[in-house]
Amino acid sequence: MLLREVEYARPASVRDAVRLLSEHDGARALAGGQTLINVMKSRAASPDVLVDLQDLAELKAIDLAADGTLTVGSMVTYTELVESVEARARPILGDVCATIADVQVRNRGTIGGNVCSNDPTNHLPPLMVALGATMTIVGTDGERDVPAEDFFIGVYMTAAGAGELVTKIVIPAGKGDGFAAVTIGKDGTCIVSAAASLDGGAPRIAIGCVDAVPVRVEVSSTAADAVREAVRAANLDPPGDVHASSGYRRHLAEVLAARAVEQAEQRRN
Amino acid sequence: MTETVAPPQPKVVEPGQPQKGWAGQNVPRKEDKRLVQGEGVFFDDIKRHEMGYVHFVRSPYAHARIKSVDVSKALDVPGVYGTLTGDEVAILTDPFFELSVPPGAHMKDYALAVGKARFAGEPVAAVVASSRELARDASELVEVEYEPLEPLVDARVAQEGDAPILHDEAGSNVVWDGTFDWGDYDAAAAEADHVVKIKELHFDRFSSTPLECSGCLIEYNKGTGQWTMYCNHQMPGVGAIWMAPALRVGLDKLRFVTQDIGGAFGNKICLHPYFVACCLLARKLNRAVQWTEWRTDQHTANAHGNERWFQDIEVPVKADGTMLGFKVRATDDCGAFPRYEPLGCIIWAQVTPGCYRWRNIRVDFTQVTTNKSPVSPNRGYSRMQHLWLTERIIDIVASELGLDPVEVRKRNYVKHDEFPYETPNGCIYDSGDYARCLDIALELIDYPSIEQKRRDAESRGRLLGVGIGSTLDSGTNNFGQSMILNPDLQFSGNNEVATVKLDIFGEIVVTLGTVPQGQGHETTASQVVADILGCSPDDINVRPGHDSYWNSHAGFSGTYASQFAVTGLGAVKGAADMLAGEMKKLASVVLGCSADDIELAEGQARMKANPEAALPFMALGAILNANNAGLPEDLGVTLNCRYVYRPPFEKPDLERKYGNLTLTYATQIHAAVVEVDPDTGVYEIVDYAAVDDCGKRIHPQIVEGQVHGATAQALGAATHETFPYDADGNLLTPNFYDYHVPHALDMPPMKNGFIESESPFTPLGAKGMGEGGGAGIHAICAALQDALRARGKPVVTDSCNPYHRVWALLQEPEASRAGVEVVSR
C-alpha cells in the first residue's frame, strides 16, 4: 500500500497518450493496473507519471476478419475476451483468460497489460507466442508490428520501449490450441505453463516460467514422447524458488508441453 | 459451585436429539446485523482529530548490529510529527519480562531493536506523519547503518559451537530445555516386539494469517497519564502485564478497547512491542497515533506458528499393534524473541499421548531462537505440532509393520469406557468416544468403497490415498503449567469474568471479559442468560467487544486456547444465576412472599402459584435503581452482578512435571481422500469428512463454523502455507501470492458429523473448541503417504506438502525411507 508520489494524466487519444509517454521521463502507461499498482505499492518501481489509458476507446475493440483473423485492442479486459462472441473464433483465448486469478482481476486486467508486463508467471506471453500473435506498437515515430516471438525481451521487458504503446494484438485464425499449467492452487499463479498450437503445421510450443521469456520448442510430431524429448533437448535451465526447484520446473515443462499438445489435438478434431 | 465429580459414563447425545431452552439452538447471531452492513467497528475504522500515522522502519537484515540511526532527514519533511528510535526506547522503557529460566530469561526484548536487529522486518525506528503515505515516505529517509552478521536460520544447528548467537546477554540460543519422562520408556522398549525408529520429522512454520492485520489507535491523556488503545489485541490481560512494567506504569494506566476484530487465531497476542512504541509516540507527540500493519509486515514481522523438529523418534510396538509409548528429541524454533515462549515447551504436554493409551513417553525438549519472525500461539498452539507427531507415528508404524491404520488407531485409542482418563503425565481427559468419531468419519467418506475408488483412480492414471487425523482440542488452561518451565512464575489456574445487570428500563446488560474475533460471544452469552432469566436472547444486550475499564476483566481475560464455552460462559452463567437470585429476592419483597415462591419467566418475576402476581423486569429495574425508598436495609440486592469463573485446578507437581493441565478435551477426527497426479506431484482432495465432539453445543452452527474454519486452515497448512527462509534469513512467502491460503475453489466438499460427549467438569457440559488439533494436516499427510505407497513407499516427513515435495517423494522415495528403521525381536 502507500505509493510514492506520482503524477497522473488521462489522455483522450492514443496520440496524446504517446505524447505524454514520450515527453515525460519515467512515464508509464496505466492499463488495468493489476500489476502496475502492485509494483507501486511495494515501491519496487515508482514511475513519475502515470498515463491512464482507460478513456482510449480505440484500444477496446475486438474485430474478427472474414479470414478468421482476430484483432484485439490492448485495453480489452480478460472478462471482455471471455464474454466476446468474436473472440470465440480462437476459443483458447477466452478459456485461458477465464482461469487468470479471479473475477475482480479479470474485470480490470487487460491483454495489453498482461503481455507488456511480461511477468514470467503470466498466462498470456507463452500463449501469444504459441498462437503466433503479432503486437502493434505505436510511438512518436509511428507504428510497427512485432511478432510475439520477438516481443518478449526479458523479465518485465518487451519490445515496447519507453514512450511507446501497444495498441493491438493480432491473432491468426485457428482452433487446434492447448494450454496446460501447474498453478499454486486453482486458478493460481503459474509454476510452469505451456501453450501449444497445431494450426501452423508443426506444433508451436511455448513454455512459461522457465526463463525470462517464453521458450519456443521445436518439434515435428505431436506424439507425447517426441514432445517431451524436444523439451528435454531444449536444455532448459529454469530458476528455482520456493515453489519449485529448477529440476522440478524442467520436469513439469516436459509433462505440460505434452499435455498442451494433446489438448491442442483434441481441440483441433 | 462447579461439581468436579465425573459421572461414571459420560452422557452422549445423539445428533438430532431435541435440546431444551435457548442453549443448543441456532439463534441468529447478534453480531451479524452490523457486520453484513459494513457497520462493524474495527480498529482501523476509528479516527481522531489530527491523528498521526505511524510507519516503522524495518531491518532489511536478518541479523545485524545497528551502528547508528539518523532520523534528521525524516524530521525535516513537512507533515512529519516525530520519530522514535531504539536508543530512546532503551531509556524510556524496561525490557519486557521473560517467562523463561536462564538462558531465555536473559534475552532482552524491547519495543524497537536496541543495538541489534535479529530478524528481517524487525522494527528499528518509527516515524509519525500526517498521512499514511507521508509516514512511509519519511521512513525511507531514516538512515540506519548496519553491520550485517551471520544469520542463524536452522534451529537444528543453533547449539553447535560455531552457530551465531542472537542474544549475547544469554550467551546461548537456547531459550529453555528440559526432559519429560513419564512411565518407563526403557522397560517398554525392552518389552516390545518391534521398535520403529524415525530419524527426523519436521513441522513447518505457518500461521493462520487473520484477514485483518494488527494495529491500534492510541490516545494519551496527559492529565491522567493514561493510554487508551483502540486495538485488536486478543489477550489484553496478558498484554497489560507485559506492557505496564515496560512502560513503568501501573496496569490501570493502560486501557484496551476492542469492538470487532477481523480474526486473530493467536496472531494478535504478542502485539506489545508495537503497542509500546505507539504509546511512547502518543506521549512524546501528545497526539493520537495510529498504526496499521500491512500484510507483508504481518507475514514478516508479527507472529508465526512454532516450527518444530522431531528427531530420533523411537516407538516400541507389540506384535498385535499395541504401542507402548515413544521417545523423541524435539527442537522448537521460536524465532528471534521468546515473547509468549517458552510456554510452547509445555503446552504440548496437555495432549502428551494424543488420543492413545500410551503410558511410556520420554521427550527431550529444547527451544532455540533463530533469525526469523518471532512466534506466537497460533491456533492449535503447540499441541498441533505434537499431535501431528503422534499421528505420523501411528501411520509410519502402521505402514512399516503392515498394520491397518484404522485397526491400529482403534487398538491404541483411549476407550470410551475409560473416561475420565488420566494420562501418564496426570492430565484428565474428561470424556469422549474416539472410535465412534472415527467410524462416523469413515462412513462419511464411504470407506468400504475406497479400494474400488483406488482402482478407478488408477485407471485414470491417478494415485488415490486415504488418511485419518485424530486430534484433541484441549481447552481451559491451567496456567500452573508455566511453573513446570519456571518455578518462580506466579501463574496458576485460570479465570474469566462476566457481569450481568438489570437496568432502569428493564434492560439486561452483559459485559464479557473475553475478546471475541468472530466466535459469536454476544450471541452465545445471550442464550445462556436468556435461559436463566426466562426471557429471549433478543432481550439481552451483550456489549460488543472488550474494554479493560469495564469491571469484567481478570488476569487471564481474553479469547484464546479454546475456552470460551467453559470459562466465558461459565462466568456468564455464574453472573446470570446471581442476578436471577437477586431478582427473585427483590420480587419476593415487593410481592410479599418467599423468594422460593418466585419464578422468572416470559420477562417477568412472578409467583409460581399465582402467575397473575407478576413484576415485569422493567419494574424490578426501576424499583431498585430509581424508586427504592422503603426497601429493607439488609436487602443485599444490587441487580448488577459480577462473577468470576475459576476452573477447579491444582498446582502441578513440578518435580514430576505432572498434573492436570487443561480442563476439557474436545475431539476432532478427520478423514481425507486425495488423488495424486504421479507425473507432476499435483494432488487434489477429493473427499473430506470432519467429525467433532465438543460436549454440549450451545450454538451448533457456530461450532460447525469453527470446525469448517479450523479445517480450512489445516488444509492450507497441509498443502501450501509455509514460511520458509533463505540462507540469508529472508522470508520467501511474505504475501498472499507466495503464501497461498485456500480460496473457494481450493476447498474440497466438506462433510461433517458430530457427537456430544458432555464434559462432567464444566458448568454447561460444554467443552472449549475452535482451535482444532490440526486434524486436516495429519489426515493429508497420511493420505499422501497412502497414495504414494505403490511408488516405493515414501515416508511423509514434513507437515506441509506442496506439489514440489510430493514430486520429490515420487522421485526419490528411498531418500525419505532412509530415516526409518524397524528393529524386531
Add this chain to the structure above:
Amino acid sequence: MEAGTAEVVRSKTVSVTVNGTTYEREVDARRLLIHFLRDDLDLTGSHVGCDTGNCGACSVILDGTLIKSCMMLAVQADGATIETVEGLAEGEELTELQKSFSAHHALQCGYCTPGMLMSATALLRSNAHPTEAEIRKAIQGNICRCTGYVNIVEAIKSVGETS
C-alpha cells in the same frame, strides 16, 4: 483526430457517486481508491486484508463492475458510480443476500464479509441461479480465513434457489 492534450497533475478534485451520494474531494494521484473510501470519505465498510490485490476485502462495484479498490487509484475513479457494502441494505431492510449470510452463519469475524457480499451481489446480478461451481468461481478473489467458505457458498446458493 485531435482530441486535445491531457494535463499532468499531482492531485486532483475528483467527483464520485458512492451509494447514491456524490462526493467531491481533492485527492493525491497516489492515493488508492480504498484509502480514499475509508479515510477520506469515512466509508469504512470496505476493508484492507492484503497489500497485493489477493484478498478481495476491498471489493466494490464500480460502474457496474466488481473490482478490488486497492488495485486502483482514486483519481481513476473520477466520474464513477461506486457501490459499497454500506449501500446494499435499503434503510433497515437487509438484502436477501445479507439475510442469508446471517441465517447460514456465513460470517464469523465479518472482516471479509463486505467484499464477499459485493462479489456475491455482482454474481447474482448476472446469474440469478448460480451453481455451486459458479459460486466458488465468483468468490475465488475473496479470501476468508474464518469459515472455510462452506457456509458462504450455502448462503449464496440459497438466495439463488429461492429467487
